[in-house]
Amino acid sequence: MYAYDELDRTLINERVEEFRDQVKRRLAGELTEDEFKMLRLQNGVYLQLHAYMFRVAIPYGTLSSKQLRQLAHVARRYDRGYGHFTTRQNIQFNWIKLAELPDALADLAEVGIHAMQTSGNNTRNVTSDQWAGVAPGEIEDPRIWSELLRQYTTLHPEFSFLPRKFKFAITASAHDRAAIKIHDIGLRLHKNAEGETGFEVLVGGGLGRTPFIAKTIKSFVHGRDLLSYVEAILRVYNQYGRRDNIYKARIKILVHELGIEKFAREVEDEWQEMRDSDTALTLDDAMIEDIRSRFSYPAYEKLPHMPEELKTAAHDPLFERWRKNSVFMHKIQGYAIVTLSLKPVGGPPGDATADQMDTLADLADKYSFGEIRVGHEQNLALPHVARRDLPALWKALDKIGLATPNVNLVSDIIACPGLDYCSLANARSIPIAQELTRRFANHDTANLIGRLHINISGCINACGHHHVGHIGILGVEKNGEEFYQITIGGRADENAELGALIGPAVPYGEVADVVEDIVEAYLALRARPDELFVDSVKRLGVEPFRERVYATR
Amino acid sequence: MTSPLEQKKIKITGPSVVTANRTWDGIVIYRTARQDWSAKLSDAAIVRTSDDARALLAESAADDVGAVGAYIAPVEIKEGGKIKPGNLREHIRLQGVTIDLPVPA
Amino acid sequence: MPLVKGEKITDDTFVHVADDAEIPADGAILISSARFLENAEALSQRAGRTGVIWPNSRDVDDLVPWLDRLAVVALVFPTFRDGRAYSQARLLRERFNYRGELRATGQVLRDQFLFMLRAGFDAFEVKKPADAEAFANTVKRYSVFYQPTGDGRMTTLHRRMMLRHSESANP
Numbered sequence: 001m002y003a004y005d006e007l008d009r010t011l012i013n014e015r016v017e018e019f020r021d022q023v024k025r026r027l028a029g030e031l032t033e034d035e036f037k038m039l040r041l042q043n044g045v046y047l048q049l050h051a052y053m054f055r056v057a058i059p060y061g062t063l064s065s066k067q068l069r070q071l072a073h074v075a076r077r078y079d080r081g082y083g084h085f086t087t088r089q090n091i092q093f094n095w096i097k098l099a100e101l102p103d104a105l106a107d108l109a110e111v112g113i114h115a116m117q118t119s120g121n122n123t124r125n126v127t128s129d130q131w132a133g134v135a136p137g138e139i140e141d142p143r144i145w146s147e148l149l150r151q152y153t154t155l156h157p158e159f160s161f162l163p164r165k166f167k168f169a170i171t172a173s174a175h176d177r178a179a180i181k182i183h184d185i186g187l188r189l190h191k192n193a194e195g196e197t198g199f200e201v202l203v204g205g206g207l208g209r210t211p212f213i214a215k216t217i218k219s220f221v222h223g224r225d226l227l228s229y230v231e232a233i234l235r236v237y238n239q240y241g242r243r244d245n246i247y248k249a250r251i252k253i254l255v256h257e258l259g260i261e262k263f264a265r266e267v268e269d270e271w272q273e274m275r276d277s278d279t280a281l282t283l284d285d286a287m288i289e290d291i292r293s294r295f296s297y298p299a300y301e302k303l304p305h306m307p308e309e310l311k312t313a314a315h316d317p318l319f320e321r322w323r324k325n326s327v328f329m330h331k332i333q334g335y336a337i338v339t340l341s342l343k344p345v346g347g348p349p350g351d352a353t354a355d356q357m358d359t360l361a362d363l364a365d366k367y368s369f370g371e372i373r374v375g376h377e378q379n380l381a382l383p384h385v386a387r388r389d390l391p392a393l394w395k396a397l398d399k400i401g402l403a404t405p406n407v408n409l410v411s412d413i414i415a416c417p418g419l420d421y422c423s424l425a426n427a428r429s430i431p432i433a434q435e436l437t438r439r440f441a442n443h444d445t446a447n448l449i450g451r452l453h454i455n456i457s458g459c460i461n462a463c464g465h466h467h468v469g470h471i472g473i474l475g476v477e478k479n480g481e482e483f484y485q486i487t488i489g490g491r492a493d494e495n496a497e498l499g500a501l502i503g504p505a506v507p508y509g510e511v512a513d514v515v516e517d518i519v520e521a522y523l524a525l526r527a528r529p530d531e532l533f534v535d536s537v538k539r540l541g542v543e544p545f546r547e548r549v550y551a552t553r
Numbered sequence: 554m555t556s557p558l559e560q561k562k563i564k565i566t567g568p569s570v571v572t573a574n575r576t577w578d579g580i581v582i583y584r585t586a587r588q589d590w591s592a593k594l595s596d597a598a599i600v601r602t603s604d605d606a607r608a609l610l611a612e613s614a615a616d617d618v619g620a621v622g623a624y625i626a627p628v629e630i631k632e633g634g635k636i637k638p639g640n641l642r643e644h645i646r647l648q649g650v651t652i653d654l655p656v657p658a
Numbered sequence: 659m660p661l662v663k664g665e666k667i668t669d670d671t672f673v674h675v676a677d678d679a680e681i682p683a684d685g686a687i688l689i690s691s692a693r694f695l696e697n698a699e700a701l702s703q704r705a706g707r708t709g710v711i712w713p714n715s716r717d718v719d720d721l722v723p724w725l726d727r728l729a730v731v732a733l734v735f736p737t738f739r740d741g742r743a744y745s746q747a748r749l750l751r752e753r754f755n756y757r758g759e760l761r762a763t764g765q766v767l768r769d770q771f772l773f774m775l776r777a778g779f780d781a782f783e784v785k786k787p788a789d790a791e792a793f794a795n796t797v798k799r800y801s802v803f804y805q806p807t808g809d810g811r812m813t814t815l816h817r818r819m820m821l822r823h824s825e826s827a828n829p
Binding site for chain 1: 574576577578579580581617618621622640641642645646649650651652654655656
């Protein structure tokens with residue numbers, strides 16, 4: 001957990017006061033909506049169908065229990081008692097009033113939470129692996145670098161008015177849980193032959209109307225050069241990114257139009273000139289250590305891998321089912337990472353009530369050293385649970401509906417808010433997700449199917465990441481009706497790939513049937529029970545699935 | 554339900570209203586014939602030609618303090634004159650989300 | 659349009675000369691980049707002070723040879739959303755050591771003053787009089803700055819380093 005110091009807190013408070021003044025001027029008519037829109041977006045405030053939406057930053061998906069309680073407070077006091085966790089590790093509130101936002105922000109500032117740059121044409125939340133700091137085999141904690149980047153990009157005078165939004169993600173593990181290849185800048189932390197820490201830098205990933213997988217621009221940037229290299233990329237983008245067409249304004253388009261080699265040269269030239277004239281952005285060891293020292297880690301006990309409590313609980317099939325599904329290896333013996341599914345059967349994916357948040361905060365205090373994580377797949381995690389506490393934790397989680405044993409399975413669906421909430425949407429996504437969780441509610445069936453990621457987006461902006469879903473579902477509009485295009489074979493991890501369309505769009509009422517048909521086809525065609533759906537698609541191509549789905553449609 | 558925020562040319566194909574969100578709290582509002590706003594669809598001024606729609610929108614948009622994001626939305630006029638939302642998007646804006654909220658209102 | 663310099667509204671001594679108007683031999687003028695470059699050698703040596711309005715869509719490199727002879731470089735924000743001039747400003751100040759007046763023109767709004775100052779602007783053609791009047795207060799809004807620019811404000815990383823050193827020096 002990063003501890004904000006006086007300087008960090010002062011900045012957050014100064015920001016709250018600035019926004020309070022901006023809201024005042026807006027409501028008094030001294031700022032037009034056109035002028036204010038840009039300012040409110042820089043504080044995460046959107047206008048949606050029925051109300052404003054408020055997107056709060058959860059830097060690299062890490063929360064303290066105190067912070068989680070304050071999010072619950074905001075949900076109760078200023079909203080309708082719940083929040084929605086997003087595909088960028090943030091949280092959204094859907095019913096907030098503009099006039100009350102400064103107060104909500106002030107309340108959040110008390111616990112070091114802010115909403116700076118969670119929207120707008122600037123640099124957004126630096127996301128990372130929700131298992132950072134505790135994953136076995138991790139090179140080092142990527143959150144230290146995420147925090148360095150967060151500070152560097154916050155209220156940056158040169159880059160606050162970019163052509164379009166700009167998203168970073170960092171991973172430090174072989175298996176990429178941060179989806180770096182679909183980000184504007186993706187960073188893969190690793191060590192070079194000399195054992196020095198640095199980054200493979202990838203650039204130009206992104207979904208939306210023109211999806212691209214990011215390309216490597218530099219295979220190794222030394223840690224001390226991270227900020228200066230990023231500044232070179234941002235400066236090239238700020239100057240040459242398109243400003244005439246918002247659909248062609250992301251850096252992925254610039255990289256595509258120039259070609260990666262030419263783009264890399266532009267960045268390299270700029271970077272060399274920067275290094276020649278000054279070294280202000282070069283990080284020395286003392287600075288890196290200073291940030292690292294503000295991250296605290298638990299005082300882990302020496303614990304056995306198989307404590308008595310677990311041996312006893314193993315007789316309970318419901319506990320075992322949950323443990324096998326939701327509990328993951330920790331780098332410290334005797335501990336575990338516990339994923340909390342926010343995808344209950346029939347529920348909207350990624351939502352948590354204020355009551356759930358409060359109880360979870362207490363459980364985090366009791367069982368996870370006061371720390372909670374948010375994953376981009378819209379689930380939560382407790383990162384430091386002693387294995388002996390798993391049975392007691394499970395009982396408590398089950399009571400509040402946070403123990404659905406469907407993590408990574410077919411009913412663990414990632415979905416954007418869709419037309420129920422969002423003014424950009426063409427079609428609804430949440431009811432589709434809800435119906436799918438009902439169709440696949442049987443846990444034995446879901447386990448038989450194995451790991452299968454369904455992603456649903458209500459429009460081409462792809463906030464549900466449908467392009468990289470094993471099954472991707474995209475809402476479109478045809479003659480005033482909701483239709484859905486289905487893709488299969490996408491992946492968001494280190495083998496990132498875009499899915500392929502299986503055929504013409506299908507109407508709202510048939511989507512769940514189509515998904516069932518696809519799953520049936522997979523079960524019939526897979527080479528072995530442990531061949532994952534996405535691997536079967538890779539091996540067989542789209543054709544067998546298309547045949548099955550469209551045979552009777 | 555193509556986002557009306559992308560409306561460039563104003564062409565209406567049936568009875569329409571001007572709708573927006575109230576600035577200070579974001580609730581859905583409709584432009585009335587009395588140069589103000591109401592949260593009730595039944596109070597909305599109906600326009601039936603593109604020219605009238607354009608005029609009403611221009612008049613509404615001038616109230617930049619009270620309302621945000623005004624645009625033209627289709628309605629259906631039922632027998633007896635009752636005004637109903639003209640597509641799913643407008644239905645959702647008026648009635649709320651089509652799903653159960655995690656915390657009942 | 660009010661001009662703000664040194665945090666105060668001041669008179670603009672520079673006259674904007676249109677492309678088809680005659681350039682006076684004397685006096686402070688602002689001319690377009692195209693006009694200037696047609697005759698840069700001569701214009702940069704004219705008796706009066708010369709300023710150039712540089713578009714945000716063109717690299718500042720082409721202006722660099724003349725910088726030490728220009729009294730003003732005016733950069734442009736065609737909309738307040740278009741942030742290219744921030745990069746141009748930093749390059750002029752930090753890479754090319756431009757020391758004359760660096761003026762922000764176009765859509766210049768209150769909430770951007772501090773970003774502009776930090777990028778190196780020291781003169782502002784402000785769109786709204788109320789914003790111009792609020793300049794001095796607006797730029798006091800923030801006391802914490804995470805990242806270095808050429809403005810000399812100490813960053814948080816450096817402040818923390820200093821705190822550490824003073825702590826260890828005075829335990």
